Amino acid sequence: MTQLNTPYPSTAYLTGFLRSRGVDAVQEDIALGLVLELFSPAGLRAIRECVDELPAGDRAPVVVGFCEHFDRYLATITPAVAFLQGRDPSIGYRICGRDFLPEGPRFAVLDDFIDEDGGDPLAWAFGSLGVQDRARHLATLYLNDLADVLREAVDPRFEFVRYAESLAHSQASFDPLAEALAAPQTLVDSTLEALTQEAVERNEPKIVLLSVPFPGSVYAAFRMAHAIKARYPEIVTVLGGGWVNTELRELKEPRVFDYFDFVSLDDGERPLLALFEHLDGDGQDLNLVRTFIRIDGEVRYCNAVQPDVPFADVGTPTWDGLPLDRYLSVLDMLNPMHRLWSDGRWNKLTVAHGCYWKKCSFCDVGLDYIGRYDGAPAEILADRIEAVLEETGQSGFHFVDEAAPPKALKALAEELQRRNRAISWWGNIRFEKSFTPELCIQLADSGCIAISGGLEVASDRLLKLMKKGVSVGQVARVTRAFSEAGILVHAYLMYGFPTQTVQDTVDALEYVRQLFVEGCIQSGFFHRFTCTVHSPVGLNPAEYGITLKPLPPITFATNDVDFIDPCGVDHDALGLALDKALYNFMHGVGLDEDVRTWFDQPVPKSRVGRHFIAKALQASSDLDS
Ligand code: SF4
Numbered sequence: 001m002t003q004l005n006t007p008y009p010s011t012a013y014l015t016g017f018l019r020s021r022g023v024d025a026v027q028e029d030i031a032l033g034l035v036l037e038l039f040s041p042a043g044l045r046a047i048r049e050c051v052d053e054l055p056a057g058d059r060a061p062v063v064v065g066f067c068e069h070f071d072r073y074l075a076t077i078t079p080a081v082a083f084l085q086g087r088d089p090s091i092g093y094r095i096c097g098r099d100f101l102p103e104g105p106r107f108a109v110l111d112d113f114i115d116e117d118g119g120d121p122l123a124w125a126f127g128s129l130g131v132q133d134r135a136r137h138l139a140t141l142y143l144n145d146l147a148d149v150l151r152e153a154v155d156p157r158f159e160f161v162r163y164a165e166s167l168a169h170s171q172a173s174f175d176p177l178a179e180a181l182a183a184p185q186t187l188v189d190s191t192l193e194a195l196t197q198e199a200v201e202r203n204e205p206k207i208v209l210l211s212v213p214f215p216g217s218v219y220a221a222f223r224m225a226h227a228i229k230a231r232y233p234e235i236v237t238v239l240g241g242g243w244v245n246t247e248l249r250e251l252k253e254p255r256v257f258d259y260f261d262f263v264s265l266d267d268g269e270r271p272l273l274a275l276f277e278h279l280d281g282d283g284q285d286l287n288l289v290r291t292f293i294r295i296d297g298e299v300r301y302c303n304a305v306q307p308d309v310p311f312a313d314v315g316t317p318t319w320d321g322l323p324l325d326r327y328l329s330v331l332d333m334l335n336p337m338h339r340l341w342s343d344g345r346w347n348k349l350t351v352a353h354g355c356y357w358k359k360c361s362f363c364d365v366g367l368d369y370i371g372r373y374d375g376a377p378a379e380i381l382a383d384r385i386e387a388v389l390e391e392t393g394q395s396g397f398h399f400v401d402e403a404a405p406p407k408a409l410k411a412l413a414e415e416l417q418r419r420n421r422a423i424s425w426w427g428n429i430r431f432e433k434s435f436t437p438e439l440c441i442q443l444a445d446s447g448c449i450a451i452s453g454g455l456e457v458a459s460d461r462l463l464k465l466m467k468k469g470v471s472v473g474q475v476a477r478v479t480r481a482f483s484e485a486g487i488l489v490h491a492y493l494m495y496g497f498p499t500q501t502v503q504d505t506v507d508a509l510e511y512v513r514q515l516f517v518e519g520c521i522q523s524g525f526f527h528r529f530t531c532t533v534h535s536p537v538g539l540n541p542a543e544y545g546i547t548l549k550p551l552p553p554i555t556f557a558t559n560d561v562d563f564i565d566p567c568g569v570d571h572d573a574l575g576l577a578l579d580k581a582l583y584n585f586m587h588g589v590g591l592d593e594d595v596r597t598w599f600d601q602p603v604p605k606s607r608v609g610r611h612f613i614a615k616a617l618q619a620s621s622d623l624d625s
Helices: 009-020 030-038 041-052 061-068 070-084 091-096 105-113 131-153 175-182 187-203 215-231 242-247 254-258 269-280 378-392 406-418 437-445 460-465 472-484 502-517 571-586 612-624
Strands: 207-211 236-240 262-264 291-295 298-302 347-349 396-399 424-429 448-456 488-495 523-528
Touching: 009 207, 009 269, 009 347, 030 041, 030 187, 030 215, 041 061, 041 070, 041 131, 041 187, 061 070, 061 105, 061 131, 070 091, 070 131, 091 131, 105 131, 175 215, 187 215, 207 215, 207 269, 215 236, 215 242, 236 242, 236 269, 254 291, 254 298, 262 269, 269 291, 347 378, 378 406, 406 437, 437 448, 437 472, 448 472, 472 488, 472 502, 472 612, 488 502, 488 571, 502 571, 502 612, 523 571
Parallel strands: 207 236, 236 262, 347 396, 396 424, 424 448, 448 488, 488 523
Antiparallel strands: 262 291, 291 298
16 A cells, blocks of 8 residues: 555565575565455445445435446446556547546546636646546546545545555554454455455465555555464464554564564565574574564564675565556646656666665654665666666666665766666655756766655754755755756655744745746645654754653554644644645746745745845856856
């Protein structure tokens, strides 16, 4: 339950690694299978049966529309899904005609773009020729309507990219998850369990590893483990992945081990090798690495000291076994950069392990996936790229590093150019000085089409406090260099950082406005700051002027921690204004207006000079000339 357009990389990495060590490993993407099953004619009939059990008075408009046009939905679901999978492009012409797919409440968004002359409301985004993209957007709205029906009539916890997220996110106690697992199954649950059993019968595994990257994949993983243990108690089940690495470090809950025999932290390679040795032996030795087990009803953490497998030796990921032609490229956001996250199939790789900077005070820098930096020579990376290209036949790569190092990117670009290898790629970076205009052009030549990086709170005072190591002027210069090289730029933005005042927020929005005006960035996203227990802010709150609220006793998950900021700013209300402004900026709207107009409450005038960014850019080009 992560994304629909491309496989999550963890299983590809582990499968590649395990095969390189002679282990007979296979992978399955049950999350994709679940969506394809529910959004099929049989799935829609099953949803319809659930709808029919609802009292007529309890049906939301989207459900009523689903029933009225049920035959049409049945007729269109297979071609619409095939279209989004890229397997049936010609149906796009019918979709664009607007009387093929039934249109529910989600299509109301098109009214925002109504052409006053009665013309095409999407012409501004797709022109008169963009049939495929236009149809992709319409088919996405259609699927979103169906997901709303599913939520209304079957299971309110369902979303395409997460399921029952609140049961796992920073849940100190296992009780809510245990109750949900004991409750009667919904159609989503029973479909998930059936798919799991089919996968087990197909592969007959001895060991099943479940990877849970985010809280929104945890409940489903427990459901799947339940399905396995109920029928095949002899199969060993192991839980790992990003959510475990972040949130389960203080695990004390024995009931978790009714579902999983082992829970492993951080990179899986070394713990799995140790686990296999343990299972091959008599089970007595506990030479396990970063692994929780239950012994005599108590949870025990075993961590025999063994070196991690170096990044250069983890092998090449493999997508073998995953149905690459069945992933769905959806188009929700009509912004050229935003769409990259949900549209197109990207081979996900990392340029290095961890973050070379590892200083930002809001980030989990103490955790292995950030704090342990380990690179690999450009030749090895290029070999991996070529192997993946050969296997998948797809030349798009998403480098999913937290922050890919400029030196490594430069070396990789040189290697790709030396091999005359044509690919396209995008990834996360820090907006640091070493991304010169020359390097940006070189990266573009090597296939870079987009980059994303953190500007966080656009305020030099707060950037310093968060140890981001960049200034607003520097971000302007670096992002402009990328944009001028033809590379799209996305900025991660933040609000609600400790000591951030209303004035800081207004000023930050003014900087962001100017960055759009000057063509430095093309998209962005405002995240609300959350304090995590593993970050420098969470570990030393007094340094940041805040007090942490006490946490409940932790037996299960822990991550976010509430805090008191004496500033007392209502960040929720400001956040709405920031989102509204950014959404409009991304569509080129409202860029000339005073940023105060986006706020519903009175806010002070920005202290930022109206041409601050233009001047910062001018100063740097004067220096260059
Ligand atoms: S926020 Fe990004 S750049 Fe900063 S330490 Fe974390 S991963 Fe590194």
